[in-house]
Amino acid sequence: MMTLRLAAFAMASLILSGCGYNTLQTQDEGVKAGWSEVVNQYQRRADLIPNLVNTVRGFAAQEERVLVGVTEARARATSIQVTPELLNDPAALQKFQAAQGELSSALKSLLAISENYPQLKSDQNFRDLQAQLEGTENRIAVARNRYIEAVQAFNGTVRQFPTNLTAMLFKFAVKPNFTVDNEAAIAQPPAVDFGVPAPTAAPAN
Numbered sequence: 001m002m003t004l005r006l007a008a009f010a011m012a013s014l015i016l017s018g019c020g021y022n023t024l025q026t027q028d029e030g031v032k033a034g035w036s037e038v039v040n041q042y043q044r045r046a047d048l049i050p051n052l053v054n055t056v057r058g059f060a061a062q063e064e065r066v067l068v069g070v071t072e073a074r075a076r077a078t079s080i081q082v083t084p085e086l087l088n089d090p091a092a093l094q095k096f097q098a099a100q101g102e103l104s105s106a107l108k109s110l111l112a113i114s115e116n117y118p119q120l121k122s123d124q125n126f127r128d129l130q131a132q133l134e135g136t137e138n139r140i141a142v143a144r145n146r147y148i149e150a151v152q153a154f155n156g157t158v159r160q161f162p163t164n165l166t167a168m169l170f171k172f173a174v175k176p177n178f179t180v181d182n183e184a185a186i187a188q189p190p191a192v193d194f195g196v197p198a199p200t201a202a203p204a205n
Contacts, residue, residue: 020163027154032084034147041140059120073106090176
């Protein structure tokens with residue numbers, strides 16, 4: 001009896017492997033891991049914002065509208081949690097994208113007002129926060145691209161024959177992806193200008 005069970009188990013494993021089950025499992029885990037990294041980088045950005053807002057307020061308190069806008073956008077973005085279990089919900093992913101895109105726009109407005117405040121632009125704390133924000137935006141772009149690639153690979157496997165039959169049997173569905181009109185704009189890190197004056201040409205003798 002034990003021999004028959006082992007043989008049946010070995011046969012089932014061979015069949016599942018040959019029909020793409022293991023590939024689907026591996027790629028599904030890859031999508032989840034990619035999403036976790038996206039969320040981690042967005043959270044890293046959110047953690048930088050309070051210090052950035054407070055620093056700007058110290059030099060430009062009159063820009064309260066912009067400061068409040070960033071704070072409110074951050075609150076909305078961090079209130080939306082798209083877990084790996086909800087990644088099959090296009091509406092949930094779209095809501096998350098919209099909130100993060102709104103926060104990106106608010107941050108660009110916040111950085112833009114520094115042009116009107118030379119003391120703010122020259123403040124070391126502000127410059128450090130800008131550098132950290134730029135690095136985080138780059139990490140977000142990389143994480144998003146990796147996630148997009150992971151979803152594309154998974155969706156391709158789900159649609160291919162004969163793995164599409166296995167996908168239907170085990171309820172692996174095509175996953176929604178980042179698909180927004182301004183994808184390139186959102187992936188572009190905010191411009192960081194530290195206000196270093198360009199060198200002037202030496203006067204002619």
